[in-house]
Amino acid sequence: MKNTLISEKKLNIYKAHGCKGNCYKCTRKCSDAEQIDVQSEVIDGDIDKKYDAYGIAIDLGTTTIAAALVGFDFKNQAGEVALTASCVNHQRKYGADVISRIDRASDTEAAEDLRRLVTQDICGLVKELSVKAKSEATTICIAGNTTMLHLLRGYSVSGLGKYPYEAKSLDLEAFTGEELSPDLSGYKVTLFPGISAFVGADIVAGIYALDMVEHPDKKSLMVDLGTNGEIAYFDGARIYATSTAAGPVFEGGGISCGVPAINGAIKHINIGDFFPELDIIGNDKPIGLCGTGVLETVSELLRTGLMDDTGLLCDQYFESGYPLTREKDITITQGDIRNVQLAKAAIYSGIVNILDGRDADSVYISGGFGSHIDIDRIKNLKMFPEELVPKALAAGNTSLKGCIKYLVQDLMGDGEKALLEIKRITEISEVIQLAELDQFDSDYIEAMNF
The missing domain is CATH 3.30.420.480 (Domain of unknown function (DUF4445))
Known part of the structure; x- marks a missing residue:
């Protein structure tokens, strides 16, 4: 190839x-x-x-x-x-x-x-x-x-x-x-x-x-956006980790016109006065919405008043969905918006419960979706607590980057030291079961709204 x-x-x-x-x-x-x-x-x-x-x-x-x-x-x-x-x-x-x-x-x-x-x-x-x-x-x-x-x-x-x-x-x-x-x-x-x-x-x-974990004076939060949204928080001494069922929305799944991040996928959108402005992967003819496009579309609908803060589309688009192309072959539907609400509520409530009132100095958004996310474009969705938005950084595929980092250390002869660092991460980690927390269900329901 x-x-x-x-x-x-x-x-x-x-x-x-x-x-x-x-x-x-x-x-x-x-x-x-x-x-x-x-x-x-x-x-x-x-x-x-x-x-x-x-x-x-x-x-x-x-x-x-x-x-x-x-x-x-x-x-x-x-x-x-x-x-x-x-x-x-x-x-x-x-x-x-x-x-x-x-x-x-x-x-x-x-x-x-x-x-x-x-x-x-x-x-x-x-x-x-x-x-x-x-x-x-x-x-x-x-x-x-x-x-x-x-x-x-x-x-x-x-x-x-x-x-x-x-x-x-x-x-x-x-x-x-x-x-x-x-x-x-x-x-x-x-x-x-x-x-x-x-x-x-x-x-x-x-x-x-x-x-x-190399910076005990710095509290860090990592959010891996995927079907199982994993969240890890380091408070300077211990790591608190959990997972929450976000569904496949971040990969374009469960969306009527959703597609993976492939050529032709709408990745960014701006709803103007007359028609949506689309940023399409590969500058090809649009074929659907990838994860970032889905979230940005919902965020734009909220910003422009075409959808209210409960996720309800205006009457004009309630039945047929909001069209993103002149041909109206790509739309975002009321059902799509509900799936976005489920996903973002899972992430928000997971973050709130794992932080448990504590702050984070840095917030890393990881995963394939995290390579292309624009936090400012989706802040209207309230997927992250408001105080964390200015601290959020797109970290990309940190899983692959971790493997690369280990290989570099191993090839330079520091493999054993690297393995000790990696093992220490698991040793200081504690799993939080969200389903066992009294507050989680109410936080989840409250986070459904925008």
């Missing part, structure tokens, strides 16, 4: 801590075919550079698997991301969400097929990135939610689908690539540890990427 040059600037990732670029871009929905359809991008503009050592970072997502080729320069003691690649997680043939896959994995043959599919996806990405390197990559680091990592390892997921929601393993794991596939022979593989059944290794990797 043709590589797209994005930037001539080299990214000295984590030389001074912190990812300096967007490590993950997926602008196309891959097919359901068995072949691995990989999209790759050069992000440093110097793929021909000879590095001294290489590693591959992988964010194993429920919908998309993202990967990055990391090169390390011993002389300059700096790591650079030379290439990124992504593909659809072909497990989606068994369902778009983790609950569907947990249910299907109760069948032994289906469970093995789920493991085979995701392993095949990872092998395809590793092959794509490895052939670009000037010498063999030696190590792979993987993070993902607890269900995805269990399915990859062939562990039973039966405990993840029923109360008390217990994982087979949440440990940090290190093993040889052959344990996953003969195609990964010669690789050393590291899997990030998780915190609970629904606060997984992707959240640990994000906390690690953001250096949250």
